[in-house]
Amino acid sequence: MKKRNFKIAVVALIMSLLCAGCAKKPPPKVEESPPPFQRDEQSLAGMVKQERSKIQNDFDNFAIYYLSYELEMGKPPAKWEDFKPYIVRDGPASLVSGIENGRYVVVWKTKPSSNKVLAYEKQPDVNGNQVVVFGDRHIVTISSEELKKALEAQK
Secondary structure, eight states: OHHHHHHHHHHHHHHHHHHHHHSOOOOOOOOOOOOTTOOOHHHHHHHHHHHHHHHHHHHHHHHHHHHHHHHHHSSOOOSHHHHHHHHHTTSOHHHHHHHHTTSEEEOTTOOOOTTOEEEEESSOOTTSEEEEEETTSOEEEEEHHHHHHHHHHTO
16 A cells, blocks of 8 residues: 555655646747837947948949049049940949939039049938048038038038
């Protein structure tokens, strides 16, 4: 009889242990990150910096092509149709598409110099700044108001 009670006790113990293991465990806590459409200030700042670097690279290439065109042709390009064949063969695709889709604004017929804007990004960033390339190839990020003044000064 004692053996039978012992067996029943062992089986009951095993069953209770098995049942305890079957209980639903809460899922492990995962660090919550903002949804893709909601970004925190730090990630926005990183995106702005990354995008600014890409635009500066495009503008550096643009200035090289613009100055080369002006040297070869004896005059600055008057319109995209004049400049496009010159830049499309070797220019970065992001630069070409940026000009074609209006993301970058080119100030055509501009004689290159250090105080003349050759091109700028059309839309300001989240801080109200725009990347601008001047005729001596220097690239700056300035406020929309400063850009407006620079464009008015070269008229």
